[in-house]
Amino acid sequence: MKTAEDRNLHQRLAARLTAGVMTGAIVLSVGVASAEPIQITLWHQEQVQARVDQFQKVIDAFNASQAEYQVVQQVQSWGNIYQKLPPAIQAGVQPDIDFTIPDFTVTIRETGAVQPVDDIVAEIEKKHKFIDQALTPYRDEGKIWAVPVYGMVQVLWYRKDLFKAAGLDPESPPKTWEEFLNAARTLTKNGKFGVGVPVSKSLATDQVLYSLMSVNGGTELFDASGAVTFDTPKNVETVNFYKQLSELSPSGAASWTWPEPQDALNAGTVAMAIEKGQYLTPFEETSGQAADQLGCAPIPVNAGGEEHSIYYSNAAMVLTSDPDKRKGAAAFLSFILEPANYAEFLLAEPGLFLPLTVDGASEAWTGSPILSKYKGCVDLMIGMSKKGVLPGFNTGTVQKAIGPIMAQNLLSQVVQKVVVGGEDPQAAVTWGQEQMSAAAGQ
């Protein structure tokens, strides 16, 4: 029989239990009600403010479209990302997504943090098929290592008004190297220069040289076994051609990277330049010319060569192994590639950022205020994207040595030796071959 004391004890226990359960329920319900969305950190190296702002618009739209994930962008620089990302990975504080280019991906894969994205790509491809040039650089060891998001391709830009003033037909840009050189010579007079090519130790010079190599049978830097094959008569010929072009360029070209040839073309100091699509946006305002005075053409081809150009498939590396964050990354990347959102995303830099899905060139993109003025050039760049090549990434098997080769700007160092140092092109190419082989550990 229970005593009064027992009953009191039981009542107190029951009261405490009830209070505990209620408190737990309240805490749980408050916790559920205030569950934070999963944060997805995005790094990219597009520092131009207009690009950051446009990316933010797309990110805001994604964040507003669902409540599960919250994407936050953090702007980095191509100048120091090689020094910043590996330590971040080692410290376990890497972003969940980082926008990348193929050779950077090769380098970062060595950290072991880059996750294969075959499943994400397969899911996206059910709706939006990627062009081959977008995916090939990221295929290796039977897996896909990044989700393509935008492309970039080089073409020949020229000033139609300067062509006309020099007695050249502005509607017939040079198609061969011989025509290219002749046009540049004709245009070089009275303080104007026929062409502007960079000669600095930089990626800008690497890219122009490689575009010229690609139209002269030099698309591959490696043979099937992975051995470096830079020292070829064709590449010597290309380096020599680069030297001839540099002699028709302004004096300061040895310090030029990307902005200077564009500035010089807009200022009317040079008549031709080989570059990507960033030339469209500022042309009218900075040159004072109408949009139709900016000409564009495929990069002139040497005899026996084929039409090509350097092509960068910019992609998103997924660096998180957390399943929830990975789902968020996949959702965000799928969202970007939806045509309505994709147009907005690509307009971060009209003309420079090109669609790399078959349905990516939507009316919303091509009909934008800037691109609609340069329809011919936009079509040309989309067409050239399908002929795009990239050293070390053209066969579906990545050559690992391409990372250090490009990071050291060995192609532009060869150009500098010839143009600035006055070295014989054959000797410089042989030096380049030795350096590339050393970088490849051969």
Next chain:
Amino acid sequence: MTTIPATATERDAVQSHPPARLPEPPVRATLGRLFIAPLMIWLALTIVLPLAYCIWISLTSANTMGGTPKFVGLSNYATIFGDGTFGPAFLRTLAWAIGGAVLQTVFAAGAALLLHQRFAGQHVARTWIMASWVVPTIVTTFLWRWMLNADYGVVNQLLLGAGLLDRPIDFLGSPTYAFATVVWINAWRWFPFLTLLILAALTRIAPEYYEAAKVEGATSWQLFTKVTLPFIQPVLYVVGLLGTLWSVNVFDIIWLTTKGGPIDTTTTLPISIYIRAFQQFKLGEASAMSVSLALFLLLFAVVYIRFAPKGATEQEVD
């Protein structure tokens, strides 16, 4: 109360047998060690540990991308001294440091002597001369890149306008001019700091020394060499030591103007180390270069202090 030795013998005895120093009371000594311990720990954490880690890394196959480094003994040192990059970079570093030290000292001594004179606006001039030192390096380098640009730079425009050139010079892109140009930019950046140090030394010279020398008929040159120079000599030695150590380690100005080019003509050791670590991703070899450079600088500092004239590296305490 102290007693004064009465005789010479007693004084000699006191001098030859100074009173033995009393041992520190144990509590006081312990307290002293306790006070100094945080600083020692801080130094160990911030200097000794990273240095020791760098030495360890230089003996391994570490690469910048991570992975497990393997011990490789001295092979990184064999590589850097054998592959032909360390030697030329080392010589360039010496030329950079010596050229920079000479230029900076000449600029600084000249500016300090001028600013030491009395003239209207002296205080404004003393403040204004610091401008190139206080602005961030990135501003300095962009300023000079613009001014020296071959296509639109003001320097070329002036030289062309004056008829001194018939075509622009690419100061930072030409192997002939690039090295001298970056030495100039670095000297321009740093000389105000040295000016300040020398000026501080100049202000300590009492006017009576000059007056006495003038009474004795000293010329301006003699005033400079016999009065001014001896007084500022300790500062010049310190400036020489610090300036050389700082100059050797300069990375930002060179990287932001030439990235070590064209064709390696401005690749000093810090640039070479950076390229090895972050473009070739060979952290072990880059660490071996860093350790070698640190040893050289240590040796330089020891020799410099050892052979400096007596008193040149010591400041009297009044």
